[in-house]
Amino acid sequence: MIRVATLFWLVLVSATGFAMFGVKYQVQALEDELGRTKRATTAEEHEIRVLDAEWAYLTRPEMLDAMNRRFLSLSPIATKQLHTTAADIPMRPVPPAPVEAAAMVAAAEPPPPPGASPNSPEGVPTLTAALIPVTATSEPPPTQSALRAMPALLERPASAPQLGKAAPVKAVAKPATPHRAKSLDDLIAQIMTSR
């Protein structure tokens, strides 16, 4: 005779069993995933270390200095370039009347005065002149030819003949010492061969 209670317990036992196995497999799957993720994290960490080292290698002061001489020609900040108090900073020159406003005024007034044309060549240059910061470096700014040569410089070695004319670039063209490794990979390869 199968009583209700017995049936109830049977169902409960099998339900518990199934639930138990279900949870077990779920945990197993999660643990597997955790292991995979941890391994992946370790691999990523290793890669980050390599990239950090590569970044440090490529941004070492020696390299930045060479790059600066080749592309930027920035020089150290001179004392006279530094203003330490607000009082030292010169006041902004009073800008000329905005060009658009001048144009509107010109359009509104039926007889335009001859000097206030919107494309007046006097207005624009003064504005740009005020915007260009006064460079205090002793070296002249890169000439137009040097600026045009820049994209070519990125592709060609520094000793490309047509660059010889550009004055700031010329100073740089110290040939890179051949024994210096070009990348971290080369550096490590060098280390390995040396031992």
Next chain:
Amino acid sequence: MVAVQPFDDNPCRPRHFKPPPCAPVVPEGPARQALETCRSRLFLTSLLFACVFAAVALRIVEVVVLEGGSAQSHMPRFRIPAPPAPARADIVDRNGKLLATTLDTPSVYATPKQILDPADATRKLVKAFPSLKSGDVYAKLTSGKSFVYIKRRLTPREQYEVNQLGIPGVQFQHEERRVYPDGTLTAHVVGYTGIDNSGFAGIERGLDDTLKDRRDPLQLSLDLRIQYVLREELQRVIDDFTAKGAAGLIMDVNTGEVLAMVSLPDFDPNQPGASDPDHPALSFADRMFNRDTLGVYELGSIFKIFTVAMALDYGTSTLASTYDASHPINIGRFTIGDYHGKHRVLSVPEILMYSSNIGAAKMAMAAGGQKQREFLSRLGLLKTPKIEVAEIGSPHYPGKWRDVNVMTIAFGHGISVTPLSFASAAAALVNGGVLRQATLVRQPPGHAPQGQQVLSPKTSEQMRKLMRLVVEHGTGTMAAAPGYVVGGKTGTADKVSGRHYADRKLLSSFVGVFPINDPKYLVLTMVDEPHPNKQSHGYATAGWTVAPATSRTVQRIAPLLGVEPVDESSPEIQRALTVDSLQGKKIEAY
């Protein structure tokens, strides 16, 4: 379960009728005995089961509730490989720039038994590593062994390429290698490690245990940018004056932190054994030698700052005292003369300004040997300095402090100290009189390590004024850096060779402090055996070699260190730096 009911044996009982409950009839005799035994056994068994289940239940509560699910799985299948900890902590500079790191440089090996197609695998591997010979690789892959190395220590890119090949049976073995991205720049400070990644030199050796134990990077007080500037300027001095070597260090006078420490010639910590392609003649030992911490030198006239400070601190001289420097001193077989002779009576500021040996010797004699020795000892110049690098030199000084020693030590001969000890002592001289131990490990911002008051703040203030005077009017005028109020002292020493002083072999040095009205940084530079050149008008003294280098260095590093330039002629600075005893007098140009 359907139990057999022995007493309900009425065959005529209707199915729905149940007899009323009554106490079970227990048979008498041996049957009853057996039943009792059975019951007690059942009871014991159920008790046992109850205990076991209770234990399981408690354990579950413990694992899930009390430990919060942190219990480890005991099944090996689920054991997660712990990420391999980096064998050694990284070293970074004060701005977090990497100076030394440990990279995984795996070796690639093959299990020939698992390789399905050796010819194809050989072709692929040789394509990935052009340095390998296909004959060798094929022989290895068909050897039938269970383990053969294909190539040791791959670079990250090579590892990536091998992974891309995806040859079954080709695997990696992990190995670690220390890499120094900045190469020679910090060679002497950071040092290098050996094949098993244990420290061999510098910080790597001095703090070997710390580096092995910790995981987060070790932050040094070094600033890579300043280190670069100092190294470049020192290299320039070496090139300009065809010198044998140079050393320099930059120190924060208020904390003792060393911001830059350069010793030239140097080496590449990535390949410490390799010879320098630019200077193949330089010996290994010479390049490894740290002139800042291991080398001890008779530094010459820059020692006069200690003589003057001693005389002022003990009160045996005042700024107005005068000493006759018109005639050389003869003592024993020595003659003490002046290099920059004025041949007249000099006041204390003038002795320092014109660097008079005679004057300094007389000042020291006035104070006496015991006071001199005690003062130098208080400044830590008579004991081995302490710093985190492994290479440290002990000072040399006479065991018996005779009169001749007093005189020569007054101008920096007859006592050899490391530039590091000198810098610490000189920092104490200008920072208000507090001696702090030099350190290469970054101190928390705003925290100055505990120091020791070694001289009075008043003497320190007087020393600042005198050192400014040297740069303004004395031997160190070329060290001036407009806006940064440099003060300092030049020193040109004759080098000892054997038992004599070698003529024309000089050791020129300069100690500079800026801004001297509120000292922040000390720059000590030293050049070994400089030779005169045309630009220096035949001089190789400190005023012509390292003083200009100090000026250039200060002008380049001051903006990086956030030191604001000031107007040197402004009344407050003039007031702060005027020596009272000289006021109103005409200062004779050096």
